Amino acid sequence: MRPEMMKQVEELRGVNAVKVKEAKEKGQKVVGTYCIFSPHEIAMAAGAIPVTLCGTKEEPIAVAEEKLPRNLCPLIKSSYGFAVTDTCPYFYFSDVLLAETTCDGKKKMYELMGEIKPMHVMNLPQQSEGKENLEYWKNEMMKFKGFLEDSFETKITEDKLKAAIKLGNRERKVMKDLHELNRVKPAPLSGKDMMMAQWLKGFNVDKEAGISIIEDLIDETQGMVDRGESPFTKDTPRILLTGVPIGAGSEKVLDILEESGASVVALENCTGYKGLDRMIDEDQEPITAIAEKYLSTPCSCMTPNNGRIDLLQRLAKDYQVDGVVDLTWQACHTYNIESYNVGKFVKEELNLPFTQIETDYSDSDRGQIKVRVEAFLEQIQG
Amino acid sequence: MLTIGIDIGSVATKAVMMENGKKIITKHITPTGWSPKESGERVYREVLEKNGLEKSRVNKVIGTGYGRIALDFADKIVTEITCHGKGAHFLHPNTETIIDIGGQDSKVIRINKEGQVLDFLMNDKCAAGTGKFLEVMSNALEVDISQLSALADRKNGRKINSMCTVFAESEVISLMAEGAGKGEIARGLLESTANKVMVLGGRIGLVGEVFFSGGVSKIPLLRAIMDEKMNNPLIHSQDSQYIGAIGAAIVGAKKR
Numbered sequence: 001m002r003p004e005m006m007k008q009v010e011e012l013r014g015v016n017a018v019k020v021k022e023a024k025e026k027g028q029k030v031v032g033t034y035c036i037f038s039p040h041e042i043a044m045a046a047g048a049i050p051v052t053l054c055g056t057k058e059e060p061i062a063v064a065e066e067k068l069p070r071n072l073c074p075l076i077k078s079s080y081g082f083a084v085t086d087t088c089p090y091f092y093f094s095d096v097l098l099a100e101t102t103c104d105g106k107k108k109m110y111e112l113m114g115e116i117k118p119m120h121v122m123n124l125p126q127q128s129e130g131k132e133n134l135e136y137w138k139n140e141m142m143k144f145k146g147f148l149e150d151s152f153e154t155k156i157t158e159d160k161l162k163a164a165i166k167l168g169n170r171e172r173k174v175m176k177d178l179h180e181l182n183r184v185k186p187a188p189l190s191g192k193d194m195m196m197a198q199w200l201k202g203f204n205v206d207k208e209a210g211i212s213i214i215e216d217l218i219d220e221t222q223g224m225v226d227r228g229e230s231p232f233t234k235d236t237p238r239i240l241l242t243g244v245p246i247g248a249g250s251e252k253v254l255d256i257l258e259e260s261g262a263s264v265v266a267l268e269n270c271t272g273y274k275g276l277d278r279m280i281d282e283d284q285e286p287i288t289a290i291a292e293k294y295l296s297t298p299c300s301c302m303t304p305n306n307g308r309i310d311l312l313q314r315l316a317k318d319y320q321v322d323g324v325v326d327l328t329w330q331a332c333h334t335y336n337i338e339s340y341n342v343g344k345f346v347k348e349e350l351n352l353p354f355t356q357i358e359t360d361y362s363d364s365d366r367g368q369i370k371v372r373v374e375a376f377l378e379q380i381q382g
Numbered sequence: 383m384l385t386i387g388i389d390i391g392s393v394a395t396k397a398v399m400m401e402n403g404k405k406i407i408t409k410h411i412t413p414t415g416w417s418p419k420e421s422g423e424r425v426y427r428e429v430l431e432k433n434g435l436e437k438s439r440v441n442k443v444i445g446t447g448y449g450r451i452a453l454d455f456a457d458k459i460v461t462e463i464t465c466h467g468k469g470a471h472f473l474h475p476n477t478e479t480i481i482d483i484g485g486q487d488s489k490v491i492r493i494n495k496e497g498q499v500l501d502f503l504m505n506d507k508c509a510a511g512t513g514k515f516l517e518v519m520s521n522a523l524e525v526d527i528s529q530l531s532a533l534a535d536r537k538n539g540r541k542i543n544s545m546c547t548v549f550a551e552s553e554v555i556s557l558m559a560e561g562a563g564k565g566e567i568a569r570g571l572l573e574s575t576a577n578k579v580m581v582l583g584g585r586i587g588l589v590g591e592v593f594f595s596g597g598v599s600k601i602p603l604l605r606a607i608m609d610e611k612m613n614n615p616l617i618h619s620q621d622s623q624y625i626g627a628i629g630a631a632i633v634g635a636k637k638r
Binding site: 347353354355358365367368371372374375378379382 | 448460461462463464487498499500501502504506
């Protein structure tokens with residue numbers, strides 16, 4: 001049982017690749033980004049199209065390893081590999097790249113990637129709390145705004161920023177509403193479909209068209225809920241998936257979970273719910289409001305990262321989850337170390353079964369992960 | 383009610399027939415070889431023949447172990463983690479933690495008083511600290527793995543630093559070239575194996591009475607080294623290697 005609209009959602013992949021080409025031919029500028037710390041609204045206010053760049057597939061990793069160490073997170077290697085092999089249409093059409101000093105692996109890789117295309121790196125504070133960190137981050141927003149104004153010879157006005165914030169919030173809200181449909185027991189959408197819909201929003205060249213498709217998907221899915229339709233039963237174990245971002249090509253663990261009989265009801269990661277939890281305050285001065293929203297992102301590159309614990313607690317309750325799975329990419333130190341405290345919190349405070357899975361994009365450990373996942377589901381079902 | 387649990391491990395395939403999930407009728411073991419499907423079918427046939435039974439007399443067949451999906455005639459497939467919990471609980475009801483070192487993985491499982499899994503950890507996709515590791519190292523020392531314990535020095539071991547099986551083999555060869563005795567190296571290998579599984583155990587806690595199972599638990603000196611490292615001695619049973627199959631037979635007797 002799957003909403004018909006999911007077909008249209010999946011088609012967005014092809015549609016957006018064509019749309020970015022058309023927009024480019026009409027003279028529109030494109031800003032390529034990698035991370036949910038990237039303030040898309042500032043690019044939108046500059047009249048440019050912000051797009052997420054490719055980094056979720058195994059294929060370009062081998063080429064990336066000609067320059068990057070093998071023992072590095074697959075997301076970083078894949079992102080760089082797509083760039084050097086020029087196999088990502090969005091990278092190809094990007095005029096400039098925007099990146100942030102999140103983890104060590106990314107920021108050092110960006111030095112190499114900056115040799116391929118003009119790149120602006122925002123210096124992200126390592127702590128999200130404290131006024132001085134917000135002031136610092138606001139200044140980084142101003143520097144990025146100046147960079148775009150110079151690069152695109154345009155003026156980013158307060159009105160344009162406010163309009164971009166409104167549109168960004170509308171997109172966020174519709175994605176959040178979609179995610180919240182899976183609070184229902186049994187969930188109407190598979191975790192795989194939810195992941196795909198959420199991940200694809202990053203490539204939406206035409207935001208209005210993207211919002212409209214998701215609104216239709218919500219309507220159809222709500223209809224399924226009203227009729228009591230679901231691909232799952234009330235006894236299907238409900239899993240909260242947290243940890244590193246996933247997309248098409250890196251959804252191995254999500255697939256194994258659902259193949260083994262689970263329903264992944266909530267995606268706490270940054271390709272899922274993490275960036276949707278908080279809207280940008282539309283009543284504040286725009287740059288401050290944008291800085292506040294993005295700095296509050298509960299990413300493992302922050303220390304401390306209490307926001308993630310708080311978010312997990314809310315999601316576990318709101319989505320009636322039976323267990324939490326923490327996904328870590330190999331050599332991702334921040335998520336890997338944080339997993340210890342996340343596990344402790346989930347087991348001791350939420351009293352829920354917890355497991356961490358550390359892997360990469362390859363299929364070499366599928367069999368082993370399957371054993372762990374099946375055993376974890378058996379543990380949940382008693 | 384008769385149930386058969388079949389545990390297809392990477393090295394050996396084990397089958398246990400039980401009555402009502404409470405009494406062991408037959409135990410049987412055979413090398414897995416290249417075909418888990420064939421060894422699973424063979425062990426099943428042999429258990430039936432041994433007891434002069436027709437297939438129809440057996441109420442449930444439960445498959446477990448890495449080769450479990452090859453058992454197309456099984457009524458149900460359950461992971462070895464769940465089965466080990468039930469099996470260790472059957473053999474030693476006070477068990478709270480299980481350390482299992484098999485041919486290609488090592489795992490630590492915490493269970494409750496009913497033998498249900500509370501938490502577990504497995505080694506990552508590397509062979510370090512598994513039976514395969516000891517087998518490769520035994521080859522480098524030109525002995526069979528079954529002789530490793532007897533060969534090992536009673537007191538002193540050479541430290542093996544490499545975590546990776548391939549690099550550890552080069553390390554062993556270098557140590558031999560330096561003139562280190564085989565006995566010291568053999569002990570070093572067993573100490574290294576013990577250390578690795580203790581670290582894994584430390585992550586989820588080696589709580590209460592700890593049951594040691596899996597093919598590698600048959601090595602006496604390794605058990606002695608682990609006992610020394612632990613505050614309380616490990617529980618070991620003659621039937622340790624069968625706990626997966628026992629657990630599977632118990633799962634089969636469960637009404638559900």
